[in-house]
Amino acid sequence: MTSVIDHPDHLLLDTDLTDQARALRDRVRDFGRSCIEPIINDYWERAQFPDEVLPGLAGLGIVGTFIPGYGCPGLSRQEAGLVAREMGRIDGSVNTFLGVHSNLCMGSIYMLGNEEQRQRWLPAMARVDKTGAFALTEPTHGSDSVSLETSARRDGDAWVINGHKRWIGNGHAADVIVL
Secondary structure, eight states, X not given: OOOXXXXXXXXXXXXXXXHHHHHHHHHHHHHIIIIIHHHHHHHHHHTOOOGGXXXXXXXXXXXXXXXXXXXXXXXXXXXXXXXXXXXXXXXXXXXXXXXXXXXXXXXXXXXXXXXXXXXXHHHHHHTTSSOEEEOXXXXXXXXXXXXXXXXXXXXXXXXXXXXOOOSOBTGGGOSEEEO
């Protein structure tokens, strides 16, 4: 039986890859073939996420994709695209987890957080000791970021958040949620 991971490169996308990019692609592909593909159908049937693969994802050196430092790999945009392409071939749920965790949550903390927040969250998230979620979608506006109604205000040392969210990516198991 041919694996969904084994495919011809009809568009010749891999033609100009550096040796480093090819090695990254192959590392992700091999991980998918050996660690995700054999188990993923059972998880789909049970409507569960395969948390057991998270340490392996951390070991690939791909978590935090384009973020430099903080235990993240600082991948180029091309390399980050290769990771997304290969993970997408392997499994949509694992690829979505990685995209939400690494890009939406960690990327937001890196770009918009202060240094204390970066130091607190990014190294643990790069190791996948902590997981991140991203809460954009609202009941009345979907993912239209211009029309969001949820608000946050400072109240002493705490924040008061008012609003409603739906379909929070990775919300089922997050340690930190970016609103």
